[in-house]
């Protein structure tokens with residue numbers, strides 16, 4: 001089956017071979033290449049070989065392929081870079097920092113005290129807020145599973 005690509009999307013252009021990329025891995029559903037502006041050297045992006053914006057519109061077989069590919073690639077990135085850990089990140093939506101509107105996983109190798117991805121502050125639930133949030137999300141998931 002020919003994958004659905006978007007002629008205006010830079011990652012689709014990479015898939016089509018119209019934009020160069022430093023490819024590190026490829027299978028029939030996923031492609032991985034080095035990020036051109038890495039947080040740390042070896043920072044790799046894994047993309048589905050079909051145009052979709054994020055997790056919600058990604059067909060299941062591409063989602064599975066994406067995570068399977070990341071599982072294979074991350075240990076290689078660690079061995080090559082000497083990193084001792086990595087972040088697996090998917091920015092879903094522009095408000096979450098997504099700049100390229102073609103879903104992708106970031107594999108970001110991490111080193112002790114590398115000061116990457118700093119600046120986030122954590123919030124604190126008060127009173128019943130934690131339970132209320134839990135119940136609302138559980139209810140929404142259940143409603144979706146029931147086809148509501």
Ligand code: AMP
Nearest residue numbers: 010021034035036037091097098099100
């Ligand atoms: P995001 O903010 O999650 O959408 O991340 C997009 C990432 O894609 C950024 O880290 C960019 O550096 C990277 N990027 C954009 N264009 C290219 C390209 N042509 N080749 C490799 N990486 C790219």
